[in-house]
Amino acid sequence: MSDDLLVARDVEVAFGAGKSLFGAVKASVKVLQGVSIRIGRAETVGIVGESGSGKTTLGRALLRLVDVTSGEIHFDGQDITRLPETAMRPIRRRMQLIFQDPMASLNPRHTIRSIVLEPMIFHGVASNQADAEARARAIFDRFSLPAACLDRYPHELSGGQRQRVGIARVALLAPDFVLADEIVSGLDVSTQAQALNLLKELSRDLGLSMAFISHDLSVIRAVCDRVYVLRAGRIVEEGPCEEVFASPKDEYTRALLDAIPLPRIDPDWLARTTGAGSAGDMDGAK
C-alpha cells in the first residue's frame, strides 16, 4: 500500500542465538514473532501490551535500533531491513524516537544547547550554528521552555521541562515518523494531558506519522487512530480504535479493557472477570 509510510512484514526478533566460542549452539529467545504492522502517512497508531509483550522491542526494531532476525521493514517504499549504517543515516533523520524517561535520554554531561543543536547541524537541517540556535529558540518558545534552558544541564531542569526538551530535540529534525515509547507513563494526569496535547498539535502541524507505545489503553484511545494489541510477541488484535474499543474480538483485548478501572461508579467491576488474564500469575509460576 503506497499510502503507508512504515510497513513491517512478518518480523521476528530473537535474542541470544548463535554459537558459543567452542561451537555449542545457544538457544534463542523469540521476543517478537510474525509481527506485521503498517503505519500510514499522518496517522497515529497505538501499540499496546503489558510487560513482556515485546512492544518496546517492536519499537526499536521499526527504527532499526535492534536487528531483525527475519521479516522485512519498509520505510517510504524502501526496504531498510538490512541497510548498512551509512545508508541508514539520512533515513534516521526522518524516523525519530521520544523516550519514557527524559532524564535517562539526555546525556548528563551535555548542555541542553548541545543536545538540541548538534543533531540539526549533523543532518544539515540547519545551515550553521546561528541558524540552529534560532530554530531551537523558536521551538522552545512554542513549547513554553525558557531560552535560558539552553545553557543548563539536564539535571537542572524540571521533569516536565526535560520531557519537552526530549520532544523538541526530535521535532527540530522535522521527521516524517516518530515513535513515542511510553512517554506519559508515570506522569501526573495533568502533565500527561499537556504532553499528549503537545504531541497531537505537533503531529498535525508537521504531518507526522506516529507509533505510540503504551500499556494504557485509555491513553491510546485519546491519541490514536488505530491500535495493535501485542501479547507475548504476537499481535492478537488490530483495527481502528472505535471498533476495537467498542467490540474487541480477542479475549485478551477484552481482559485488558475490563481490567482498567474507570473513574465512575461501577459496583460490578471488581468482581467481574473475563477469563484471559495475565498468564501465570495465579499458579505461582513466573
Add this chain to the structure above:
Amino acid sequence: MSAPILAISNLSAMSDRDRTPILRDVSLEVERGETRGLVGESGAGKSTIAKAILGILPRTVRVTGGQVRFEGADLLAMPAGPLRRLIGERIALIPQDPMTALNPGRRIEAQLTDGPRLWRGLDARAARTLSLKLLDEVHIRDPERVLRSFPHELSGGMRQRVLIAAAFALEPRLIVADEPTTALDVTVQKQILRLIRNMQSAHGTAVIFVTHNLGVVAQICDNVTLLFGGRVIEAGRTADLLEAPGHPYTRALLEACPRYDRPNAGLRPIPESVIANLRAELARARAPR
C-alpha cells in the same frame, strides 16, 4: 457510630531544608473497616501523610502542628518504644514496589514470619503454619514452594501477594496501602485490588489507599480525600466526588483523566486559572508560624 480508628486533625508539616510547607492543616478520619482513598498528584503530600501514620517521617520533615490519633493515642506525641510496638502490631503497610520491598537475600518464609515472631513471639513451627495459611488466603497455589523461594524467583504479582499476606499477618486494625498497584500490569492490578478488598472485608481492617489514579479510587474506595499542595481540597463519599464534584480542581482533574470509553478524554489539562486560584487559596490559608 464508634470513634474513628484514625483521626488526623490539623496536621501541618514543613521541610526543614528549605522551609517550604509540605502539609497544611490536614484533617481526615478513617472509620473501622472503611477504605479511604488518599488522592493527589505528585507533591500533594499523600506520601508524607502515609509516613506520618507509619512513624517513618524523614528527619528533614518537621511537624509544625496537629495530631495523628490512632485509636485515641496521638502517634506524634508517643515515645519511640511504645510507638514502634503500636505501629508494628496494629498498623501495616502494603508498599508500592514489590520488586524492591522484599530483601533479595532472604527467603520468603523468613520475611513473612518476621512480624509474627517479633510481636507475637511465635516459634518457628507456629510461624510457618501461619504463613501457609496466609499464602492460602492470598490465593497462592503451591505455598510450600513459595515459602522456600527467594524474591527474584517470583513474578511481580506474586510478590505483591506475599506483601499483602505479610501486611495482614498480625491482624492490623489499619493498613496503609501506598500505591500498591502502580508498578503492576493492569490485569494483575485488578486481581490485586480484588484481593485487597476481599481480605479487608474478611478481617475487618480499615485501609488508607494512597494513589494518584482516580479510576482505582472509584472502584475500591468508599470515601476519598483529595489533596493539593499539602492541603485537603475536597473530601467525602467517592460517589459524590465523582458524580458531583464541588471544587473546580476536582472537576478539572476528572476531566483530565483519559478514559477508553470517551475518545476525547485525557486531553484537557488542568487550566492554569484553576491552579492559580488554588495557589491563591493556599497562600490565604497559610497558618501563622
Add this chain to the structure above:
Amino acid sequence: MKAASPHGIGETLRACARDPKVIAGGGFVLFLLILALAAPWIAPKDPLEQDLILGATPPLGFAGAQPGNWLGTDDLGRDVLSRAIYGSRIALTVAFVASSLAATLGATLGLLAGWYRGWVDVVISRLVEIWMAFPPVLLSILLVAVVGAGVGSVIGAIVIIDWTRFCRVVRAETMGQARSDYVTAARAIGFPQMRILIREIFPNVLPVLIALISLEMGIAVIVEAILSFVGLSVSSDVPTWGGMIAQGRQILHQGWWVLSTPLLALFLTVLAFNLLGEGLRRALDPVMRR
C-alpha cells in the same frame, strides 16, 4: 532548579575543590610537585656530595647532629633531606608518566572492547585475562633485568603490567553506558559509532578514569621504590627513595634516620594519591546514577 550535582565542567571543578580528600591529597601532591621541580634551589645540600668524615649523623635535635643536615646524613655523609627531595623527582616522574601511558593504552582498548563487543571484545578480554595471570612485581623485575636499568625501563615495566587494570574498568563502564537511553538516542539520531564513543560515552567514563589514574600513581611510586630497592631502577648515583631504603636497611641500628625518612616520604605520597583518587571519585561521580 535543583541543587547542583557535578555534571558541568565548572560545577565539577568546584565540587572537587570542596572535597576534603581532594584538598588533603591534592595539596600534598602539589607540594611534592613543587619540591621536585624546584629541587636544585630548595635542597640545602648537593645530594651526591659525600663527606666521609661526617659519617652517619642524626637529624637535628639528637645528640651529634650537624647543623645544616636537618634530617641527618647517611654513612657516606650525604644529606638525607636533600636526597629525599631529589628522590621525589624520580618518584613523581614515574608516577605521572607511567600512569598516563597505562591509562591511555588500557582505556583505549577498554572503550573499543566495551563498545564494539564481538570478536574485538573476545580478543581484548582474553588478552587481559592472560596478562593478569602473571605476577606483576616479578614480571616488572624480570623486564627491567632483561631490558636494562633506567627510568624509561621502569616506566615501561609499569605500563606493561598495569594497563590491564584500566582496560577492565573502562570496558565495564563503557558497556554500562552503551545500554543507556541517551546512547540509544544518539544512535536514533544517526550519529556514527566513533562519534558516539567519543562524545557521548567517554565523557561519562572520564571521571572513573581520572580517579583510577590517581590511585595508579600511588602504585607506580611503590613499584619504582621496589625496583630501586633491589637496584634495578636508575643508576645508583641518582637518589631514589627505594635506594635510600635499601641503604638505610643496612645501617639500621647506627642510622635509623636514613631508612625512616624515605619510608615516611613514600607512605605520605601514596596516601596522598589514594586520598586524591577517592576524593575525585566521589566528587566526579554523578549523583543520580541509574
